[in-house]
Structures are given as C-alpha cells and as structure tokens.
Amino acid sequence: MAHRIPSADERLPAYARLRDALASRIASGEWGPNHPIPSEARLAREYGISIGTVRKAVDGLVAEGLLERRQGSGTYLRRPSFDATLFRFFQVRGPDGAPSSIPTSELILRARTKAPKEAEAALGTDDVIGIIRLRSLSDEPVLFEELYIRADRFAGFESLPDSAFGPLLYPLYFDRFGVLVKRATDDLSFGRADEQVAARLKLKPGDPLAIIRRTAFDIDGTPVEWRIARGSAAQFHYRSEIG
Amino acid sequence: MAHRIPSADERLPAYARLRDALASRIASGEWGPNHPIPSEARLAREYGISIGTVRKAVDGLVAEGLLERRQGSGTYLRRPSFDATLFRFFQVRGPDGAPSSIPTSELILRARTKAPKEAEAALGTDDVIGIIRLRSLSDEPVLFEELYIRADRFAGFESLPDSAFGPLLYPLYFDRFGVLVKRATDDLSFGRADEQVAARLKLKPGDPLAIIRRTAFDIDGTPVEWRIARGSAAQFHYRSEIG
DNA sequence: GAGTGGTCTAGACCACCCG
C-alpha cells in the first residue's frame, strides 16, 4: 500500500485508477524505453489490489498502445513504432509489382522560426522549429514535407548534427527529446501543384496533388508537431480497413 | 459440459477455443439480432470452464465488434452499424461550416448480370447483381456508385421493391438476407472523370476524381460486395486517426 | 533457478435492467 493513487475520482473502479496512475507515471518519464515497469505482482502489493485487477489495468494500457508485454521478461514502454509513415499513402511499385525500395530523406531546411497560421492554430504556439524535407523512393521524389515542432519541447533541435537524422523522425523525438508521439490525425485532401512544389517533385505546375496535413500528439495530449506533405495524386493510393 | 467445442486445436487456451466456438455459432445464425447469447454463468457451466475464462472469450468478441454487452440485460449481437458510409470521404459543408444535410440516393439500375473483371476477382464469382446509384447531399450529386453483390447470397435482390431501399444498404442486407457485413477494405486513389461520370456528377470530362474501391466481407470472411465509387476530388476530404 | 507474464479457478459483491 505504498503508492497513493493521485487525485483519482474515488468512485472509479480500482483498475481504472491504477491505469490512470500508471499512465501518468509513464508520461512523467519515470521509466526509460528499455526498463520494465514494476511486475504485476509488485504493483498488486504496492497498490493493495489483486493481481487480476492489475492485469486489467495493464491490459487497458497495452490496448491503447502505451505498453508492451514480453512474456518471461516484463512489461515495457512501447517504442513509438506505429506505422505512421506518410509513404503508406503512396504506392510505388517496381515493374515486377514488388514494393519499391527504402525511403530516403533529404533535409532541405531546419531553423527556429515563427509558425505559419495553420501550424500555430494546431500547436497553440508560434514558437517553433521549421523543417523542410524531400522524401524519395528509389531516387524518385515522392513527398515534399514542411514540418513545425514546438520549440519548447525540442530545445536544440536546430543544432543537431545532420547525421542524427534517419528517415523517421519519431524515434529521434523519443530518443533525443523524450517526446513520445502517441497518436496523430492525418487529413487528406486534394489540390494542385504550385511552382515550388512542382519543381521539387518533378511535376508541372497545376498537376494534381494529394495533400496530407498531420497533427501529432504527445503522450499527454499536447500537440507537438504539425506538418503538411504533398505528393503526386497519380501515385496516391491508400487502403483503409473498417469494421 | 454439454457443448463439445468443435474441431478446435487442443493446444489452444480454453478462452480461445470458446471464442472460436461462439464465433462459429454466431456465424451460423443461431442467435437473432435481439436475442441475447447465453449468460456468462451458463456458458461457464455448459463448457465446463470458469466465469473469468468465459469473460475473456466474450471480451475478445466484443473487441472484434461481433458482440455487445448490455449490463443487466445480456450480451447481444452487435448490429452492423459501423460507420462505413463513403460520405466520410467527402466533406460538404454549408456556408456556415455546419455539416450539410442528409444523404439521398437515386437508384439508377439494378439487374442480375455478369461481374466485370475486377469485381469477379474480388468476389470469386461472376454471378452477381449489379446496382448503380447516384448519391447526393443537398440535391448536389456527390458520388457515382457501381456495386456488385453475390447472386447466391442475395437471391431475389433484383425484385425488391424500390421502397425497400433507404440510403444505407448494409442494414437492408442484414434484415432481408441475413448477410452481416463485418468488415470492409476501402482503396482510395485519384483519377479523371470520363464522359459518363462527368455527366452524372456535373463535372467536365478530365476533371480530377477521387475513386474508392471497396470489398465488403461477411461475418465468415466471404466477400459479398464489391463497389467502385467516384466523386469530385475537389470535394474529397478524409481524416485518418493513427496511434 | 528465479522472476516474469499467460492462463485459469471458484467463488464474492455490486450496479443495473426488466417483468
């Protein structure tokens, strides 16, 4: 009975209170990426509830994608590994129909700046770091991306060495800044290329574009990144499963 | 211990075997839409396992969307009510920003026919009933739809009275033909309008189109419907949540 | 072999729904 469950509505069931308590301990960064959270038996002892109830709380967090069980080893933070790549919107296949090669990323610009209106509205601040990237598959440009991340969460991002960047940003956010992107919303629409975008993507001005606007949220619900990505509509292809 | 759990791998855990057994009893139509399945206590007795294990099995089916618990009443089949409307891909808002009115549907054609190649590939048969609809919001045409459903699952569909049709087909499938659409895959891409589609949607030939191809599956995994829907790309808007 | 999560038991009491 060591842990007080903080500020939880007393009427909530025990498993819900433990789930919330664990979520806030996770959000506070108490456990690193490869350090297991306390065992179920231990949590049961510490919170004075039974193991079955602890399991139900942990089940909830696992279902939410925050935790990951490893049998025989422990329960760990899940690395921010959900398939959030924007390439899922673009099907580029070789002549044999096989999925094409590994995406690459060319960093065009990175600087502390004032957010454009749309990004400011999404992030709730205009103090941001702006990033412009061109992303390619098999040396063919596919996506032109403009990103803004909150300066208060990513202090020093501008001065990271280029070598720190891989094709994916979210692992970098996590490893260097402790920002765990938990969810994102992608907004898809359709438009036409202006001169700048056309030049970057090797299209003609006026060519049809798929436009994706994304807002990504931290584990505590704070919006930490806003981006707009543009790619040729001709290459656009998206599969959505429902049910 | 009344029920034999049919042909289940003996090595599977008890909850998994019960889950599969219940799924196949559901698929066989043993319980109607407003008839509860046996209570948890009863299932525990009949299958010779404990209530906690029954709950875990039922939890799985609830998570899959097959069942729905109603506290104090029982556990029921979930009506096929997932939001599968293709209008979710098209944002049509009034000048005040409010979502626009109720979708309407104009039935243009309905006949037993031979499926086109793509539909045959998806359905595994070319013996189908074809349906062509034009769907509108606020009297403005938004979607031009071409559907094919398996003739063996929808015997007599051609001769339903027009009055049987509402804007949504899946409730009709369920109520009249016992076909419960459990999941579907939507494939989105962009293309250009041909003369026929342009005329129906009040566009110009060559105008950009959003094209959605859907395959819908029965509860037992059989593909029962394939459709292709086209709408103006300018109105296309889709929001996807990930995480 | 010690510790972890995975499965399972055989109950209990509660909140809720409905006839």
Place this chain on the structure above:
DNA sequence: GGGTGGTCTAGACCACTCG
C-alpha cells in the same frame, strides 16, 4: 426480485526469458 453483466479477490500452475 431474479437475472444479467461489472468488478474484484487470492490464490494456482504453466511457458517463457535471462543471468
């Protein structure tokens, strides 16, 4: 009031991981 699902207990044994 009787039956239902919702929560919870206090254990058990197993399969797995890792030092």
